[in-house]
Every structure is written in structure tokens, then in C-alpha cells.
Amino acid sequence: MQTQRAMFPAPSDVSMKSDRSIVEPPKFSNRPVPSGLKSSEEGNDQLQNQFTCAVCQKLLKDPVSIICGHKFCRQCINSYWDQSSSSGAFGCPQCRKRSRTRPVLHPHKTMEESMQQDSYQTADDVLHRVLHTHKTSMKNKYESLFEGIKSQDSKTLLNRIYTQLYIIEGESAGINEEHEVLQKIPKTQPTQNAPVKREDKEDKLKTVLTKGIAGIGKTVSVQKFILDWAEGKANQDVNFMFVLPFRELNLIKDEQYSFQMLLCDFHPEIKDLNSKIYDSHKIVFIFDGLDENRIPLNFFEYEKISDITMTSSVSVLIANLIKGELLPSALIWITSRPAAANQIPLQYIDRVTEIQGFNDPQKEEYFRKKVCDQAQASKIISHIKSTKSLHIMCHIPVFCWMSAVVLQQFLECCINAEIPKTLTEMYIHFLLIQINKKKWKYRKSTERDGKTLLENNRDMILKLAELAFKQLIKGNIMFYEEDLRECGIDVTEASVYSGICTEIFKEESVLYQKKVYCFVHLSFQEFLAALYVFHCFVSKNMEVLNFFKPLYKEWPENVPMEELLKRAVNKALESKDGHLDLFLRFLLGISLESNQRLLQGLLTHTERSSESIDKMITYIQKIIKMMMEKIRQRMHLPTDRSINLFLCLTEMRDQSLSREIQEYLQSEKHRETALSPGQCSALACMLLIADEVQDELNLKKYNTSEEGYRRLIPAITKCRKALLAGCRLTMNSCETMASALQSANSSLKELDLTNNGLKDSGVKLLSAGLNSSHCKLEILRLAACNLTTNSCEMISSSLQSANSCLTELDISYNGLRDSGVELLSDGLNCSHCKLEILRSASCELIDFMFFLKAICNPQLCLIKLDNFYVMNYKNKQETQKAPPKTI
Ligand SMILES: Nc1ncnc2c1ncn2[C@@H]1O[C@H](COP(=O)(O)OP(=O)(O)OP(=O)(O)O)[C@@H](O)[C@H]1O
Numbered sequence: 001m002q003t004q005r006a007m008f009p010a011p012s013d014v015s016m017k018s019d020r021s022i023v024e025p026p027k028f029s030n031r032p033v034p035s036g037l038k039s040s041e042e043g044n045d046q047l048q049n050q051f052t053c054a055v056c057q058k059l060l061k062d063p064v065s066i067i068c069g070h071k072f073c074r075q076c077i078n079s080y081w082d083q084s085s086s087s088g089a090f091g092c093p094q095c096r097k098r099s100r101t102r103p104v105l106h107p108h109k110t111m112e113e114s115m116q117q118d119s120y121q122t123a124d125d126v127l128h129r130v131l132h133t134h135k136t137s138m139k140n141k142y143e144s145l146f147e148g149i150k151s152q153d154s155k156t157l158l159n160r161i162y163t164q165l166y167i168i169e170g171e172s173a174g175i176n177e178e179h180e181v182l183q184k185i186p187k188t189q190p191t192q193n194a195p196v197k198r199e200d201k202e203d204k205l206k207t208v209l210t211k212g213i214a215g216i217g218k219t220v221s222v223q224k225f226i227l228d229w230a231e232g233k234a235n236q237d238v239n240f241m242f243v244l245p246f247r248e249l250n251l252i253k254d255e256q257y258s259f260q261m262l263l264c265d266f267h268p269e270i271k272d273l274n275s276k277i278y279d280s281h282k283i284v285f286i287f288d289g290l291d292e293n294r295i296p297l298n299f300f301e302y303e304k305i306s307d308i309t310m311t312s313s314v315s316v317l318i319a320n321l322i323k324g325e326l327l328p329s330a331l332i333w334i335t336s337r338p339a340a341a342n343q344i345p346l347q348y349i350d351r352v353t354e355i356q357g358f359n360d361p362q363k364e365e366y367f368r369k370k371v372c373d374q375a376q377a378s379k380i381i382s383h384i385k386s387t388k389s390l391h392i393m394c395h396i397p398v399f400c401w402m403s404a405v406v407l408q409q410f411l412e413c414c415i416n417a418e419i420p421k422t423l424t425e426m427y428i429h430f431l432l433i434q435i436n437k438k439k440w441k442y443r444k445s446t447e448r449d450g451k452t453l454l455e456n457n458r459d460m461i462l463k464l465a466e467l468a469f470k471q472l473i474k475g476n477i478m479f480y481e482e483d484l485r486e487c488g489i490d491v492t493e494a495s496v497y498s499g500i501c502t503e504i505f506k507e508e509s510v511l512y513q514k515k516v517y518c519f520v521h522l523s524f525q526e527f528l529a530a531l532y533v534f535h536c537f538v539s540k541n542m543e544v545l546n547f548f549k550p551l552y553k554e555w556p557e558n559v560p561m562e563e564l565l566k567r568a569v570n571k572a573l574e575s576k577d578g579h580l581d582l583f584l585r586f587l588l589g590i591s592l593e594s595n596q597r598l599l600q601g602l603l604t605h606t607e608r609s610s611e612s613i614d615k616m617i618t619y620i621q622k623i624i625k626m627m628m629e630k631i632r633q634r635m636h637l638p639t640d641r642s643i644n645l646f647l648c649l650t651e652m653r654d655q656s657l658s659r660e661i662q663e664y665l666q667s668e669k670h671r672e673t674a675l676s677p678g679q680c681s682a683l684a685c686m687l688l689i690a691d692e693v694q695d696e697l698n699l700k701k702y703n704t705s706e707e708g709y710r711r712l713i714p715a716i717t718k719c720r721k722a723l724l725a726g727c728r729l730t731m732n733s734c735e736t737m738a739s740a741l742q743s744a745n746s747s748l749k750e751l752d753l754t755n756n757g758l759k760d761s762g763v764k765l766l767s768a769g770l771n772s773s774h775c776k777l778e779i780l781r782l783a784a785c786n787l788t789t790n791s792c793e794m795i796s797s798s799l800q801s802a803n804s805c806l807t808e809l810d811i812s813y814n815g816l817r818d819s820g821v822e823l824l825s826d827g828l829n830c831s832h833c834k835l836e837i838l839r840s841a842s843c844e845l846i847d848f849m850f851f852l853k854a855i856c857n858p859q860l861c862l863i864k865l866d867n868f869y870v871m872n873y874k875n876k877q878e879t880q881k882a883p884p885k886t887i
Contacts, residue, residue: 050071050126050272051063051071053071053072053073053076054070054072054093054094055072055073055076055077055080055093056073056076058073060072060073060108061073061074061075062074062075063107063108063109064077064105064106064107064108065105065106065108066092066103066104066105066106068092068094068095068097069129069133070092070093070094070095071108072093074105077093077105080093081102090102090103095133126272126273126274127273127277129272130269130270130272130273131239131240133269134240134267134269134270135229135230136230137267137269138226138227138229138230138241139227139230139231142158142223142226142227142230143157143158143159143227143230144156144157144158145157145158145161145162145220145223147161147401158220158223158224158227159227160369161366161369161370162220162224163358163362163365163366163369163397164362164365165216165217165220165221165355165356165357165358165362165397166355166356166357166358166359166362166744167210167221167353167354167355167356168353168354168356168742168744168773168774169351169352169353169773205331205350205351206324206330206331206332206350207322207331207332207333207334207348207349207350207351208331208332208333208334208349208350208351208352208353209334209335209336209341209344209349209351209352209353210333210334210335210336210352210353210354210355211335211336211337211338211341211352211353211354211355212335212336212337212338212354212355212356212357213337213338213357213396214337214396214398214477214521214522214523215396215397215398215399215521215522215523216355216356216357216396216397216398217355217357217397218288218289218335218336218337218355219288219289219335220397221335221355222243222286222288222333222335225241225286225333226241226243226286229241235284237282238282238283238284238331239281239282239283240270240278240281240282240283240284241283241284241286242263242266242267242283242284242285242286243266243286243288244262244266244285244286244287244288245287245288245289245292246287246288246289246290246291246292246293246294246295247288247289247292247478247516248266249287249293249295249314249318250292250293250294250295250478250516251516252265252314255313255314256311256312256313257311257312257313257314257317258308258309258310258311258312258317259305259308259309259310259317259321259326259327260275260308260309261311262314262317263308275307275308275309278308278327278330279327279329282329282331283327283329283330283331284330284331284332284333285321285330285331285332285333286332286333286334286335287318287332287333287334287335288335289335289336290334290335290336290337290340290341290343290344291336291337291339291340291341291477292477292478293340293343295314295315295318296315297315297318297319297343297344298315298319299319299322299323299344299345299348302315302316302319302320303316304320304325305317305320305325305326306320306325306326307326308326308327322334322344322348323348324348334349338354356395356744357395357396357397358394358395358396358397358400359395359744359745363381363384363391363394363395363400364381366397366400366404367380367381367384367400367404368381370400370401370404371404371408376408376411376412379407379411380403380404380407380408380411383407383419384403384407387421387422388650389422389423389647389650389651390403390420390421390422390423390426392647393423396523398520398521398523399521399523402426402427402430402521403426405430405433405434406420406426406429406430406433407419407420409429409433410429417429417450417598422589422650422651422653423585423586423589423651424527424585424586424589424590424592424595424651425589425595425598427523427524427527427586428595428598428599429598430524431461431527432450432453432454432598435453435454435457435461436453450598450600450601451600451601452601453601454599454600454601454602455601455602458601458602460489461528461531461602462532462535462602463487463488463489464487464489464528465528465529465531465532465535466487466488466532467479467483467484467486467487467489468519468524468525468526468527468528468529468531468532469528469529469532469533469544470483470486470487471483471525472525472526472529472579472580472583473529473547475579477518477519477522477525478516478517478518479516479517479518480516480517483517484517523582526582526583526586527586529583529586530583530584530586530587530589530590531586531590531599531602532544533545533548533568533587534587534590534591534596534603535602535603535604537559537561537564537607538603538604538605538606538607539604540557540558542555542557542559545559545564547571548564548567548568548571549567550567560612561591561607561609561612562611562612562615562616565587565588565591565612565616566616566619568580568584568587568588569584569616569619569620569623569645569648572584572644573623578644581644582644584644584648585644585647585648585651586651588613588616588648588651588652589651589652591607591609591612591613591616591652592609592613592652592653593606593607593608593609593610596609613652616652617649617652617654617656620645620648620649621649621656623645624645624646624681624682624685646682646685646686674703674704674705674708675702675703675704675708676704676708677704677705677707677708677711679704679708680702680704680707680708680709680711680712681711683702683712683715684711684712684713684714684715687715687718687719688714688715688717688718693718693719693720693747694718694719694720695719695720695721696719696720696721696722696723697712697715697716697718697719697721697722697723698723699712699722699723699724699727700723700725700726700727706727706728709724709727709728709729709733710729710730710732710733710736713729713733713736713737713740714736714740716737716740716746716748716751717740717743717745717746717747717748718747719747719748720747720748720749720750721748721749721750721752722748722750722751722752723752724751724752724753724756725752725753725754725755725756725781726754726755726756727756728756728757729753729756729757729758729762730757730758730762731758731759731761731762731765734758734761734762734763734765734766735765737751737766737769738765738766738767738768738769738770739769740769741766741769741770741772741774741775741777742768742769742772742774742775743774744774746774746775746776747776748776748777749776749777749778749779750777750778750779751777751779751780751781752779752781753780753781753782753785754781754782754783754784754785754810755783755784755785756785757785757786758782758785758786758787759785759786759787759788759791760787760788760790760791760794762785763782763785763787763790763791763794763795764790764794767794767795767797767798770795770798770801770804770806771797771798771801771803771804772803773803775803775804775805776805777805777806778805778806778807778808779806779807779808779809780806780808780809780810781809781810782795782809782810782811782814783810783811783812783813783814783839783841784812784813784814785814786814787811787814787816788814788816788820789816789817789819789820789823791811791814792811792816792820792821792823792824793823795809795811795824795827796823796824796825796826796827796828797826797827798827799824799827799828799830799832799833799835800826800827800830800832800833801832802832804832804833804834805834806833806834806835807834807835807836807837808835808836808837808838808839809835809837809838809839810838810839810840811824811838811839811840812839812840812841813841816840821840
């Protein structure tokens with residue numbers, strides 16, 4: 001819960017005590033009265049509003065208040081209730097709060113009476129009420145979670161289902177280049193680590209950016225953060241939390257607004273507040289879903305706005321708030337999918353965190369919470385665990401939810417079909433279950449029932465699939481009415497609101513009655529897009545298929561399936577950000593005859609595909625093996641592409657490549673025959689996907705090229721000991737290693753980099769990993785790596801980090817000399833340093849006593865020098881001259 005509670009520190013310039021309760025708002029009586037409250041025009045207006053009867057809209061006459069705090073003329077409220085009491089309830093005309101019995105009327109002061117009193121007291125009253133109403137309304141709004149589509153059926157109490165997410169400080173490297181879903185693959189191991197440690201950087205934090213892929217739990221985290229606050233469990237020093245989702249801000253992008261007006265539109269309960277209140281209270285602004293933003297944000301040339309009553313465009317207001325021109329003491333939390341996070345320049349972000357989803361124990365915890373019948377939950381968990389590609393995907397909470405929906409149906413309803421083992425099968429069944437929810441009983445269903453179901457909804461599913469594909473290739477995940485119309489979907493049609501659409505297609509946000517739409521999850525859009533392409537293939541819709549054809553080639557109407565699939569593979573490989581990777585997996589999956597049969601009713605006919613699939617398997621296997629050569633030609637291609645291709649093979653139910661590699665490794669062949677870089681990629685994929693953590697990865701065991709070694713490096717996250725000595729590693733490899741060390745799921749404890757020309761620049765890259773709170777490295781060997789004193793400085797600062805677990809360090813044979821040791825001594829003597837063994841052979845130390853003086857950490861018990869080694873320094877024994885000894 002750490003992540004929820006300590007998102008922000010208390011800024012020093014806000015004089016709030018952290019234990020002050022929101023329910024008992026701060027008293028201002030002994031502070032100077034803010035001018036805005038007392039004498040400004042707004043103040044008078046506000047006072048006037050406060051003494052206006054909500055029924056007759058005139059100044060209160062014989063004022064009374066009711067339990068919710070709203071005031072009316074005694075006569076007005078009585079006649080209002082007399083007229084409406086036939087409904088059996090007595091509602092407040094202002095906030096609509098209802099009561100079964102006629103509420104008691106409390107006499108209240110008139111405006112004149114109030115004016116005669118200390119006007120400060122009045123402002124305090126308003127504030128008290130607004131704070132209370134605000135917190136209550138936030139609690140009501142955020143206490144329930146809608147899983148999937150908003151409906152009573154899908155509503156669950158957030159606290160019942162909420163499962164802690166794995167959140168790390170910083171971000172995993174290379175995040176913007178990889179496909180969102182795939183980049184997480186290495187991080188599926190259970191971890192002992194606690195989530196983000198925040199204590200060390202608590203002061204002067206204003207803006208936090210939390211990244212996370214689609215469906216990873218960003219919005220749910222926001223929701224939990226607010227709920228914990230509203231329920232008094234966390235962040236009680238915060239007075240207001242305002243949520244401004246980009247999805248809704250988009251709808252007003254062209255209008256002129258003051259920030260105060262904007263807040264009142266999103267949070268009407270604060271409309272009585274004076275604009276000066278915001279300066280003296282602790283406020284958190286939450287901007288959820290930066291990836292959905294369509295407002296052009298400009299942080300460099302913009303009009304300065306420092307007053308929340310000044311009017312400008314939403315874009316300018318947001319830039320001013322984030323830059324701290326507007327409400328400088330406000331705290332800001334922004335959530336975004338990784339690829340869109342760079343819309344805000346890094347200098348305006350004080351902390352970046354990344355939600356990594358569920359680790360293995362959390363996946364299990366989720367299923368146990370989600371599925372009430374524990375025997376059923378156990379069956380679901382063991383099925384997921386036994387099916388690697390599903391297990392990998394389950395780090396994404398929304399995928400856990402989809403799997404729970406499908407697998408529960410299978411267990412409860414004796415569905416007469418094979419239990420889904422691949423991603424494609426899971427999504428096909430999810431589609432069937434969702435469209436069937438209202439009308440059709442899935443009980444004891446057969447393929448034939450599925451066919452009827454799909455036939456009945458064919459038209460609408462295909463229109464949605466068309467939308468999914470057209471928007472996917474444009475990179476859009478949110479759609480507007482015009483996008484729907486383009487695919488023949490009439491939003492006013494009743495069919496849009498019944499059956500399938502309401503289950504897999506979400507209508508969101510209703511600010512000013514404008515609507516935006518999206519699929520229940522991005523991966524579902526990718527699935528439907530693939531379905532559309534396959535449908536176009538069987539119905540020979542060349543216009544769509546031409547998207548995949550090579551530039552200077554014409555395709556006949558009966559283009560062979562194999563040709564289409566090959567081009568789709570190439571197209572996916574060409575995409576820079578991997579945005580077609582998951583689409584490709586689904587397309588290949590749907591091509592299987594067994595899956596085509598499940599989709600009968602949608603497809604006009606099924607295609608015999610086993611021959612094409614066999615050819616595709618060979619083609620993909622070849623590409624995986626050849627990828628390294630291509631990478632060399634193209635300078636850069638992310639490793640995860642080959643992982644995706646590997647998973648494509650799983651989607652086509654092919655295990656032959658992994659069998660081939662396993663056999664290769666088991667045989668003695670790998671000592672004589674060199675592993676090609678492509679095979680190394682495949683091997684790395686296999687190690688990453690494997691459930692078990694290897695004890696040791698010794699690169700020297702593999703007979704391969706420099707490039708082959710480089711391809712194997714990502715697999716170090718999946719082993720405890722990585723022996724990479726003398727593997728001609730370069731800076732490039734250091735980046736990969738640093739990212740492995742930062743991974744929350746890395747198991748790496750020992751890293752031997754001896755005899756690689758890493759130089760200081762390599763150590764610099766590596767130190768990002770060494771300084772990470774997730775780094776569990778205990779032994780690091782950097783002997784003979786061409787290091788200079790600069791490296792000593794960097795290593796020293798890593799040793800000083802509270803996160804450092806290093807107990808053994810080898811810097812021998814780098815010729816570091818006395819000055820190097822001096823630079824290292826800060827780290828060695830720091831109280832956080834856990835080092836017990838320092839090997840520094842052949843460091844050409846001139847002044848040995850200086851060395852000893854420089855190092856006075858009693859923890860260091862063994863220092864191995866050239867021909868010297870000092871034992872039991874811990875016990876402050878005399879330095880001894882002793883024969884060289886290898887430890
Ligand atoms: N911590 C959690 N505990 C339980 N379920 C969760 C949790 N986080 C997410 N989920 C499930 O995953 C679904 C998607 O989560 P959420 O909407 O927060 O994702 P997101 O990261 O905001 O995605 P997007 O980028 O698509 O908006 C939720 O509706 C819920 O079913």
C-alpha cells in the first residue's frame with residue numbers, strides 16, 4: 001500500500017499537518033483572513049449564493065437548513081415536499097439526497113444576521129461543508145469498479161477485488177520502442193522485492209508521472225488512491241483531489257475556460273468555493289490517461305496564467321499548472337501509456353514510476369479474489385500456470401479479468417469445446433461469451449450454437465472489426481462518432497446499445513453530451529482487427545488486403561493465404577513500435593482451421609489452411625534464426641520482435657523450434673557447431689519465457705559470435721549467476737545488462753564481466769542498473785575492463801546507495817592506482833556499504849598504508865591486493881604480508 005499512501009510528500013510551503021483530518025477541516029480563525037473571502041466581489045457573490053433559496057431562487061426568507069446542509073425558505077421547502085411526497089421520499093431540491101421520512105428543519109440565520117457576524121466564520125462554514133461534500137462524492141464515485149463495461153452486472157466494490165500491483169520507480173529501459181504487451185515478458189517471476197521505496201526522495205516532489213501499458217491498472221490505481229484518501233486511510237494531509245481525465249478534457253479542447261470553471265465542471269460540489277482557497281490548501285490534481293490526450297500541449301510558447309480566474313484555452317491552463325505558474329503548490333499525478341508519456345518534457349516531472357502489473361503471486365491473488373468458489377479458482381490458476389503464453393499475458397490485470405470470465409464459464413457450463421490454451425482461443429471464447437450474455441445460454445453449448453450466435457450478430461461484429469482495423473493502422477485507440485459512421489455504425493441505432501456493442505465496446509465520458517468510444521481493451525481491438533483481415537481474405541476484399549502487399553507488386557484476387565500471412569509478418573517487423581505484433585499473433589492464430597471453425601458464422605467459409613500454416617511455421621522459424629543478420633543491416637531492431645515471433649509459433653501450436661534448441665543444447669553438438677545469432681535469440685526467448693530460474697548462464701559455454709553473445713544477454717534476468725567473462729561485450733551490452741538489473745523480476749545475484757573492454761562509459765551505463773532499488777546483485781566482477789578513476793567514482797556512489805546489495809567487488813587489473821582507491825573510499829566507508837570482499841589485485845598502489853587509511857569500514861573483512869591481502873580487517877588486526885591467495 002506504500003505506493004498509494006506516499007505518492008507525494010507534504011510540500012514545505014503548505015502549512016497543513018499531515019494528521020489533520022479532512023472531516024474536521026482546518027480552522028482559519030487565528031490567521032489573517034484571505035481578502036477574497038471577506039470583501040472581494042466574489043466573496044459577496046458567494047455569500048449571496050449561500051443565502052439564495054434553491055426552490056424560489058430568491059434571498060432566503062425564514063431560512064431553514066436540512067441534514068445535507070442546504071438552506072431554503074421554510075415555506076418553499078414545505079410546499080416542495082407537499083407536492084412531491086406522493087413519491088414516498090423527501091429529496092433535497094439542491095443535491096437530490098433522499099430521505100424516507102420528512103427531514104427536520106433547522107432554523108438558520110438570514111444573510112443580514114450572518115453579515116453582522118464575523119464574516120470569516122461564514123467562509124469557514126462554506127469550506128467545511130464543501131470539503132465534506134467533496135470527500136463524500138469522491139468516495140461514492142470511486143468505491144466501485146466496473147470490470148469491462150459499465151453496468152450493474154459488472155460492478156464490484158473496489159476494495160473487494162483490488163490486488164496490489166507491482167510498481168517500480170523509474171522505468172524499464174527501451175520502453176518506448178517495444179510493443180506494449182510484449183515488452184513485459186521477462187518480468188514474470190515472483191519477486192521478493194517490496195514495491196517502490198519512496199522515503200529517500202520525499203521532499204520537493206510536485207509532479208509524478210506513472211507509466212503503464214494498456215490494461216495494466218493505471219486507472220484502478222488512481223481509483224484506489226482516491227478511495228483510500230476519501231475513506232480516511234491515507235494522504236490525510238491532502239484537502240482536495242481533483243480528477244481531470246484527458247479523455248474528457250479532449251472534448252473541450254477549443255473552448256475558453258478559467259481553471260476555476262474547469263474544476264467546477266468536473267467537480268460541481270466545489271462551486272461555492274472562493275478562488276483564494278486553492279492557494280492555501282493541499283491539492284492533488286490527477287490527469288489520467290495522457291495517451292488519450294488530443295490537446296496539443298505546448299510548454300515553451302504559451303501565455304502565462306497565474307490566477308485561476310483568468311480565462312484561456314484548456315491547453316494553456318494545463319501547461320501553466322504543470323509548469324507551476326498556476327497554483328504552484330499543487331501536486332500533480334499524471335498517468336500514461338509509455339509511448340505517449342513524452343508529451344510532457346522531463347524537466348517538469350519530478351518522479352517517474354511504472355506499473356508493471358501483477359507478478360506471479362499477485363496473479364494468483366487476483367484469481368482468488370475474483371472467483372469466489374475457491375476450488376474453481378484453483379483450477380483456473382493451475383490451467384493458466386500450465387499454459388505458458390496465457391501465464392505470461394496474465395501480468396496484465398485486464399487479461400486476468402478476461403481469462404477469469406472465460407474460464408469460469410468453461411468450468412460452470414460444461415462447454416463442449418476444448419479449454420482455451422492459446423491467446424486466440426481465449427479471445428474467441430471471450431467474444432462468444434460477451435455477445436451471448438443477455439440472450440443466449442452458453443450452457444452445454446456446441447460449436448453449432450456458437451455459429452448461430454455469431455451469425456445473428458455478424459453484421460455488427462464485422463462493422464466493429466472494420467473499425468478496429470482501420471483505427472489500429474492509424475494508431476488510434478479512442479474513437480469519435482464520425483469514426484464509427486465511417487464504418488457504417490450508426491450510433492443512434494438501438495443495436496449499438498444492446499447486445500454485443502455494450503459488452504465489448506465502451507461508450508465513455510459524457511461531458512457536454514459528447515461521446516468517445518473504445519474497445520474493452522486495446523488487445524481486443526487487435527483481435528478484432530485480425531478477424532477483419534481474415535474475413536477480408538476469405539471474402540476477397542482486396543482493398544483491405546492491399547495494405548499488406550509489397551509496394552511494386554500486384555496481388556491477384558485469390559492471393560494465397562501463405563502470401564498474405566508472410567506479408568503480415570513482414571509488415572509487423574517493419575513497424576517501429578511493434579504496434580502490429582499482437583495483431584499478427586491473432587491473425588496467425590485465426591488462420592488455424594480449428595479456430596476458423598470456432599468462428600463459423602462470421603466467416604463466409606473456412607479455408608483449408610494446414611499446408612499454409614506449416615509453411616508459415618518454417619518461414620517464421622527461419623526469420624527468427626535470421627533476425628540477427630537483419631538487425632546488423634538495419635542497425636537496430638528490438639529483441640522483443642523475435643520473442644513475438646516465438647509466441648506466434650505458440651499461437652500456431654508449434655513447439656518445434658523450442659524442441660530443436662533444447663535438443664541442440666542437450667547434445668554435445670553445441671560445442672562443435674556454432675550457434676547462429678538467430679538461434680541465440682531463440683534461445684534467449686526460451687530462457688525468458690521459461691518458468692524456472694537458471695542457476696547459471698555461462699556464455700562461454702555457447703559456441704557463437706560476438707553478436708550471438710549479445711543476443712543472449714537479455715536472458716541474464718532469468719538466472720542467478722551470469723558468467724560473461726571475455727565475451728567481447730561492448731557498451732551496447734551494458735545497456736541491456738543495466739535494464740536487466742532494473743527489472744523487478746530479475747534474479748541476478750552474481751555478474752562476472754571480467755576481461756571485457758567496457759571502459760568507464762560501460763560502467764556509467766551499468767550504474768543505472770546498480771543504483772536501481774530492484775538490483776539484487778551481490779557479486780560484481782569488473783577485473784580487466786579498462787576502467788579508470790571515473791569508474792571508481794561511479795562505483796563509489798553505487799556503494800553508497802541504500803539499495804546496494806553488493807558484498808563482493810573485483811576491480812583488479814585495471815591499473816587504478818592510489819587516486820582510484822581514494823575515490824572509491826567514500827563508497828567503501830559509507831554506512832550503507834555492504835561490501836565484505838574487495839579484490840584489487842594489480843592496481844599498482846604505491847602507498848599501501850594510504851590505501852588502508854582510506855578504507856576504514858570495519859565490515860570489509862578481506863581485501864585482496866597484488867601480493868598482499870589483508871585478512872580480518874574487521875577485527876582491526878595488523879596488516880600481514882602473506883602469500884598470494886586466490887579467493
Ligand atoms: N489492482 C487491480 N486489482 C484488480 N483488478 C485490476 C487492478 N488493476 C486493474 N484491474 C483490472 O484491469 C482492468 C483494467 O485496468 P485499468 O483500467 O486501470 O487499466 P489502465 O492501465 O488504465 O488501461 P488503459 O491504458 O487501457 O486505460 C480493470 O477494469 C480491472 O478489471
